[in-house]
Amino acid sequence: MKNKTISPTAPPEDHAVTDDSIPVNVDMSPANNSFHSRRNFLNRLGIGIAGGAAIAAATVTGSQPVIAAVKSATKRKIQYAMVIDTRRCIGCHACTVACKSENDVPLGHNRCWVEYTEKGSFPNVDRSFLPRLCNHCSKPTCVDVCPTGATYKRKEDGIVVVDDSKCIGCKYCIHACPYDARYLNPVTGTVDKCDFCFHRVSQGLEPSCVNTCQGRARIFGDINDPQSEVSQLIAKNAHSVLLKGMGTEPNVFYIDADHSDPRDAIYQNRYIRVETHRKEKERR
């Protein structure tokens, strides 16, 4: 399959590193050789010196690949991510059901849900599905506002979790999450949300929703590993994240997602309806 770069606006010499941590199609790049030799050289120098060298090199040459190389050499951490290929989603809600049973989600709440978007008028109609879950953002606003430190981003795998023993249920993070991924668990009195099934993931299993997905619309893996399926998928496909403008840097990527919202109906002058299939009948 022909490789595509992630950023169509990037200048040609930046093809070697299309993202901070995902050096795909390195071999095809004209800047390939210098990139590799510099990277190896910097690796030999060690992390601390490499950082300084990169800044110096960047100042002198303005060379982006060097900075990217140092970044990838210094922080090669696991960041679990999910790619949702909406072309494969049939809206069967199996992920919702699997999640609810796996995580004992109380009645009336969802960690995982599938939204239906209906557009147009007969005969030109369209229906698309948008599976939703916590985006496990790289810059999670929910973590920033937690007063007790109960919600945090796990250092080992980048999963955003809630520590039930610390959470007091102040609901501050529910406000802070632009994706409306959090809810108050009425049984425990704590805030609850998708945790990428880290009890399964840490045992080498996939999250329950991924495991159950009939069409393999959900793909789970480490975004920082360039060989992983999620890395390959977002490298080779046009993709998007939800509410990119919020700057939260989500780690749930969508392929061919329909971002239509009922509010677009006003200026697009057509019928758009979203069914959220959860207690909150409208999106945030």
Add this chain to the structure above:
Amino acid sequence: MDHELIWGLPVIGYLFLAGLGAGALVTSTSLLLRGKNNPDYFRLARYGAVLSIPTVALGTALLVLELGSFQSGFWFKWINLYTVINLSPMSLGSWLLILYFAIAAPYVYTFLVPNSHSEDRFASLRRNLAYPCIALGIGVAVYTGVLLGAMPARPLWNSPILALLFLISAISTGIASVLLSDWIAAKTGSAKWCAENLGWDRERDSSGKANAEYLLASTDTIFIGFEIMVIFLYFMYAHLTVGDVRMSIKVFEAGGALTTHFWVGVVLIGLMIPAILEIQKILPRLLRGGPYVHSGVMIVVIPTMVIVGGFLLRYVIVVGGQISKLAGI
């Protein structure tokens, strides 16, 4: 509108009461430090001090009542707040409240001892405690706005001017509550009871009373003026931008869910009518140095309207922030 409110009346009540109490404390310290041992300034300062602790304490209790852990039967889990300190506005705010109670409590106590007057044995302690109390009162009032303003996902709240709006409204309602409690204490006879049993305020000075009330009324007018200005700026910036903030301010525009609450409740009842009535009362003295006419309207009607307006301001902001939406997905 289909979302149920995540923060309801308890939080609105907290924001209002904490603002009112902090404002009353700031009013009290201001009257004490500017009063120069005048017994009537001291008397009004005492009302502010007496109000400052119970209102904030009641508000904090409401806040605990709203916690999911408390509602699920984990009644003391909120103590987890005091196991860490981080940059979350709520964490900073809860530590600030502890500091508030710790410093304001001895300050209030110096007013409550029997036969307390402006030159008793606590006079210097009282004045020394008054200075940190100003900072703490302003801190608690500002923090109620910062609490809401910290989140980009709530565009109506995510405004740097919201904390300033809440601060001004807090001091305004604090002044109003001091004036109103003076009237209530006189009407219900509790002032007389205190004078007989606790030895408070035996001596009165009618010119001092008028001076103190003039000071409070004119300060309140200034703060109402500022509040109108800040609301104007808040509204105009939201109206003239695009995107999330523009979408969210629609709850206050014509046809919005809270339009009447905002324009009639907050702007008209809470700001415009009190401002007009107060200006009418203070202008003779302000411009011509004439007498300040003490009247029932001044100390009952206007403070009541200001307090109602202050509550409605918290109400429309807290509810409006939750029913307004982000643009798109």
